[in-house]
Amino acid sequence: MSVSQPVSEIEVEITINSRRRRDRVPSRLLLSDYIRDTVGLTGTHLGCEHGYCGACTVMVDGDAVRSCLMLTVQADGAEIRTVEDLAPAGSDALSPMQQAFHDNHALQCGFCTAGFLMTLESVDPADYRHPQQVVELLSGNLCRCTGYQNIVTAVAQAWSDSTQAQ
Amino acid sequence: MKPAPFEYCRPSSVSEAVDALAAAESGRVLAGGQSLIPAMNFRLTDVSVLVDIRDVAGLDRVTVEPGGVTVGAAATQSRVLADDGAAAVVPGLRVALRHVGHLQIRNRGTVCGSIAHADPAAELPALAVAVDATISVEGPDGGRNIAARDFLLGPFWTALDDAEVVTEVCFPAAPEGAVTVVDEISRRAGDFAVTGLVAIIEPVDAVVRSARLVGFGVGGAPMRLTEAEAALSGWAGHHTDSAVLEAAAADAADAFEDIHATAEYRREVLGALVVRAARKALNSGASP
Numbered sequence A: 001m002s003v004s005q006p007v008s009e010i011e012v013e014i015t016i017n018s019r020r021r022r023d024r025v026p027s028r029l030l031l032s033d034y035i036r037d038t039v040g041l042t043g044t045h046l047g048c049e050h051g052y053c054g055a056c057t058v059m060v061d062g063d064a065v066r067s068c069l070m071l072t073v074q075a076d077g078a079e080i081r082t083v084e085d086l087a088p089a090g091s092d093a094l095s096p097m098q099q100a101f102h103d104n105h106a107l108q109c110g111f112c113t114a115g116f117l118m119t120l121e122s123v124d125p126a127d128y129r130h131p132q133q134v135v136e137l138l139s140g141n142l143c144r145c146t147g148y149q150n151i152v153t154a155v156a157q158a159w160s161d162s163t164q165a166q
Numbered sequence B: 001m002k003p004a005p006f007e008y009c010r011p012s013s014v015s016e017a018v019d020a021l022a023a024a025e026s027g028r029v030l031a032g033g034q035s036l037i038p039a040m041n042f043r044l045t046d047v048s049v050l051v052d053i054r055d056v057a058g059l060d061r062v063t064v065e066p067g068g069v070t071v072g073a074a075a076t077q078s079r080v081l082a083d084d085g086a087a088a089v090v091p092g093l094r095v096a097l098r099h100v101g102h103l104q105i106r107n108r109g110t111v112c113g114s115i116a117h118a119d120p121a122a123e124l125p126a127l128a129v130a131v132d133a134t135i136s137v138e139g140p141d142g143g144r145n146i147a148a149r150d151f152l153l154g155p156f157w158t159a160l161d162d163a164e165v166v167t168e169v170c171f172p173a174a175p176e177g178a179v180t181v182v183d184e185i186s187r188r189a190g191d192f193a194v195t196g197l198v199a200i201i202e203p204v205d206a207v208v209r210s211a212r213l214v215g216f217g218v219g220g221a222p223m224r225l226t227e228a229e230a231a232l233s234g235w236a237g238h239h240t241d242s243a244v245l246e247a248a249a250a251d252a253a254d255a256f257e258d259i260h261a262t263a264e265y266r267r268e269v270l271g272a273l274v275v276r277a278a279r280k281a282l283n284s285g286a287s288p
């Protein structure tokens, strides 16, 4: 929908983790701050707020994006998924990828983890059959404490389980 | 790390976008936001009105024809990277885009936005110069088409006037049989290049017949390497590299120096990239 006159505040309609919301937000509100402060979903972390670390990665209409490099108004009408949406609702179970991270010690402090998980959730494993492709896929997410080896191992486990299950 | 207050609009036509820019004190086009928003988060850029072009009808179009590929201003880098038809006509689009940022950046960033942004270390402006792309813009006085080499004037500096919008960029098809190489040295995969090269090389019978070479991350704007092009003409893999290296160093006599590398280093890297590209082209010519 077009916004023909310049405005400093605007009403947006956003679906986040399957719940539709309407909020009046300042034009300058970053999507990352909307998710954390307005909606209250603090699983999305902010490391750098200028596009480098990937901690803030969420899915917008199916694509992984940096929520710190997007304005909330740009997500007007979009469907957003955050890390809170990954585990099956109403149980203590984790999603297969979360479980694989847990099993393989693919996190220490966990600050970067939500970003990795959302990047992985956004792609089709069939497009990343070669380990080098997985490494490239994850190059947009920085982890400062685990080292990447266990993360790549976790991805291999989760995705090989998923192909076996098919 | 939050942008200072500004006003936002999302027009539905190019002429409305131009009007909004013309009326603003300091208006800016917002495309993918992958360069503009970090600059605003850092408060490096003063913006009073952001003009989001996402909803302008038709701007997300990518048109593939035998003569070239035309990319609209709202078409994302991911969309173009995935387009097999575009890659067949202008292989440079795919090979260049593989070096641009990461998946998450390309999902939002646009091809035209990268050219309008004119980062001296960016791949797409260099590709645009290498293939003689044409940039179409609309402004208060109507439209005009600008050759890439006349559009890119210096670091973050283009021929765009304040109220002008890039509507599309047309990349002409690569010559039949040419090999396009985009190669660079960067500190990490996905980072901007310290120094890089776009090479379009026509190999015939294991000899370079002609070469179009454009360096990036060497000068303020993409740098055509005319001496190295001449040195490569007639070059074969068994020839020594020294004439080519010297020619590339002469082309890059004005290479800049910064925290990442000295000018000397950039000249050496550029020469090495030229030789590497030529060998690659000759090898792929031998076994198509």
Ligand SMILES: Cc1cc2nc3c(=O)[nH]c(=O)nc-3n(C[C@H](O)[C@H](O)[C@H](O)COP(=O)(O)OP(=O)(O)OC[C@H]3O[C@@H](n4cnc5c(N)ncnc54)[C@H](O)[C@@H]3O)c2cc1C
Residues within 6 Å of the ligand: A050, A051, A052, B028, B029, B030, B031, B032, B033, B034, B035, B036, B037, B038, B053, B073, B099, B100, B101, B102, B105, B108, B109, B110, B111, B112, B113, B114, B115, B116, B117, B119, B121, B122, B123, B124, B160, B164, B165, B166, B167, B190, B191, B192, B193
């Ligand atoms: C972590 C990270 C890594 C990156 N790595 C690379 C890399 O390796 N190589 C690379 O080339 N780029 C890289 N980028 C930049 C990325 O490619 C940007 O997407 C691109 O430079 C700008 O495109 P955009 O659509 O996001 O433009 P925006 O950020 O929206 O705009 C950038 C500038 O161009 C102007 N502009 C945009 N579109 C138009 C238009 N249609 N008409 C007039 N003006 C316009 C804007 O007003 C603004 O001044 C990286 C970015 C990040 C955050």
Ligand code: FES
Residues within 6 Å of the ligand: A045, A046, A047, A048, A049, A050, A051, A052, A053, A054, A055, A056, A057, A066, A067, A068, A069
């Ligand atoms: S917080 Fe968004 S990329 Fe670092």
Ligand code: FES
Residues within 6 Å of the ligand: A106, A107, A108, A109, A110, A111, A112, A113, A142, A143, A144, A145, A146
């Ligand atoms: S687990 Fe600590 S930064 Fe990745």
